[in-house]
Amino acid sequence: MTFEPEELGQSRADLAETLKTLRKRVGINQTRLAQRCNMSQTKISNIEGAKITPSLVDVELILRALNAPSDLVSRIVALAQMANIEWQDVWSQRRTGLEKKQNELAGFERSSTEFRYFLLSMVTGLLATPEYVRASLARNLGDNSKAIAKKLERQSVLYDTSKRFTFILTEQAVRWPFLPASAMAMQVDRLISISQLPNIRLGVIPLEGHLPTAPLNTFTVYDSRIATVETQTGAMVFRDRRDISAYLEEFTVYERCALFEEEGRERLSEWARQFRS
Numbered sequence: 001m002t003f004e005p006e007e008l009g010q011s012r013a014d015l016a017e018t019l020k021t022l023r024k025r026v027g028i029n030q031t032r033l034a035q036r037c038n039m040s041q042t043k044i045s046n047i048e049g050a051k052i053t054p055s056l057v058d059v060e061l062i063l064r065a066l067n068a069p070s071d072l073v074s075r076i077v078a079l080a081q082m083a084n085i086e087w088q089d090v091w092s093q094r095r096t097g098l099e100k101k102q103n104e105l106a107g108f109e110r111s112s113t114e115f116r117y118f119l120l121s122m123v124t125g126l127l128a129t130p131e132y133v134r135a136s137l138a139r140n141l142g143d144n145s146k147a148i149a150k151k152l153e154r155q156s157v158l159y160d161t162s163k164r165f166t167f168i169l170t171e172q173a174v175r176w177p178f179l180p181a182s183a184m185a186m187q188v189d190r191l192i193s194i195s196q197l198p199n200i201r202l203g204v205i206p207l208e209g210h211l212p213t214a215p216l217n218t219f220t221v222y223d224s225r226i227a228t229v230e231t232q233t234g235a236m237v238f239r240d241r242r243d244i245s246a247y248l249e250e251f252t253v254y255e256r257c258a259l260f261e262e263e264g265r266e267r268l269s270e271w272a273r274q275f276r277s
Helices: 012-026 030-037 041-048 056-065 070-083 090-096 098-111 130-137 145-159 171-175 181-194 241-257 261-276
Strands: 085-089 114-119 164-170 200-205 219-222 226-231 234-238
Touching (some): 012 070, 030 041, 056 241, 114 241, 130 145, 164 171, 171 200, 200 241, 226 241
Parallel strands (some): 114 164, 164 200
């Protein structure tokens, strides 16, 4: 199935209306449908009102309960796939203000308790020094002061001990010379410091030995609810549990390859010394 970027994330209302129309055509009410699907009537109502996005599993249960014909099933499943993927292009983010994206990420962080970050090529803003944050936004024209301030403000979530973070960084992400050497050494020092917080696991994957797979993108998984995947021109937000499970499985592979605790800090210290030399 191929999606046009402008279609992604725009199909929730279409999906809701289609499911509602199909139910009425079959001639049963929301309560009866909820019983057949082992869902609450409130959930069915919220799905039909486009207040929540049903997962593919939810949609399949509803279609089965309504005895939908196979040709209609394929079209509705395609709608559900599009409704569960949101495309956020960088040009729209720049038009609406980069701080809006930071507010959205802060919302994900407030509503989640377990975070998994796989960082392929750069240090994420939560772990970045102010110099690194400014450099990461430097290519965006205009006043970035609000976005920079919001990025730095979001770092306070790391000190909330009710939340658990696992960061996995490739050697490339840590050592890419994004700043002058002395500033890069300070950035690596910050990683070492943060790795000692009690609610944080920070691992690094050295570019040596055997690595069983080749990553394609930086991604983050929030609890088991949302996965965000970054590309050069934007980000995709996945909400279907099948997509999220795939990223959790991929994360587990990288977790096995990473150096954590003292091993990881020793390697980071070595890279910091190399920047200073």
